[in-house]
Amino acid sequence: MKTVIIIPTYNEVENIDRLLPSVFNNDVDILFIDDASEDGTSQRIKQWMDRSERINLIHRPMKLGLGTAYVTGFKWALKRGYQYIFEMDADLSHDPLEIPNFIKKAQEGYALVIGSRYTRGTISVVGWDFHRLLLSKFANKYAGTVLGLNFLTDITSGYRCYHRSVIESIELDRIRSNGYAFQIEMVYRAYKKGFRIGEIPIIFYERNSGSSKMNRKIVREAALMVWKLRFGRWK
Ligand SMILES: Nc1nc2c(ncn2[C@@H]2O[C@H](COP(=O)(O)OP(=O)(O)OP(=O)(O)O)[C@@H](O)[C@H]2O)c(=O)[nH]1
Ligand SMILES: [Mg+2]
Structure with a gap:
């Protein structure tokens, strides 16, 4: 099955060399969306591109935000016929070893598979202080309650796998949000379209x-966006 991992980058040069080898252990292509990083991220990616045809890069002229980076990547991936389209951070927060587990779950019939840090009442996060943890847990509970998504445990997670049908059905140009809110908005739109959403545990x-x-x-954007989503101004 043709799979692409979309990785947005902004000043992640130190992480590229560590990330790519482990992503490559999987039979996947990679698409970086780099927003004019000043630290040489795109040059480093280009060096890797000389060695492998599986790496692709879209370079944008300025920092335009995570949401529009993914939208750009989604359109690119749809055009090229990918079946499974992943979101992954560049900073090694998301372990590429999990990629096969996402695909397995997707093949069980889940059109969107979310990598959750909070399955079964546990907290699988390494290196966060209490404040950050509280913010993430609160954001999840808050947005989940407003939007009726509390059957899921981690709607802000940025490690996920979409079947292309989900991305095809969503009007990408209407997506307004960019940060955490973007992740929440995508789950909500997938849910509203009736897709089956599942989670796998990740660290x-x-x-x-x-x-x-x-x-x-x-954070502010996310707090407001859930209400806009809930009361339909986005439709
Ligand atoms: N292209 C692009 N990538 C971005 C932008 N903002 C963030 N990213 C990337 O999106 C991913 C997630 O951003 P992070 O800064 O790690 O956000 P976070 O994980 O919530 O924050 P940390 O916990 O501190 O890592 C990383 O790969 C970033 O480089 C942006 O405006 N454009
Ligand atoms: Mg991060």
Whole structure:
């Protein structure tokens, strides 16, 4: 089955060399969406592209946000006939060893498979302080309650696998949100279209290198977006 892993990057040069070999252990193609990183991320990716045809790069002229990066990647992937389309962070928070587990779950009939840090009441996060954990747990509960998605445990997770039918059915140009909100919006839209959504347990490792792009604006955006989603202004 043709599979692509979409990886948005913004200043992740130190992580590329560590990430790529383990992604490559799987029979997948890779698409990077780099937003004009100033640290040489795209040059490093290009060096790898000389060695492998399985790597692709879309370079955007400025930092335009995670949501639009994925939308760009989704359109690219649909055009090229990929069946399974993954989202993955570049900072090694998402272990590529899990890729086969996502595909197995997808083949059991789940059109969207989310890698969850919070299955069965546990918390599988390495390296977060209490504040960050609380924020993530709260964001999940809050958004899950407003949107009726509490049957899922981790709707903000950015490690996931979509069957192409999900992406095809969603009007990508209408997606407004960018950070956490983007992840929530995609789950909600998939749910509203009636797709089967499943979760697999993952361990999330906080980044060791590079810096976080999380900020208050992203959190605020998510807090407001769930209500817009819920009351239909997005339709
Ligand atoms: N192309 C692109 N990638 C982005 C942008 N913002 C974040 N990313 C990438 O999206 C992924 C997730 O971003 P992170 O900064 O790790 O966000 P996070 O995981 O919530 O924060 P940390 O826990 O601190 O790592 C990483 O691969 C980033 O490089 C953006 O505006 N454009
Ligand atoms: Mg991260």
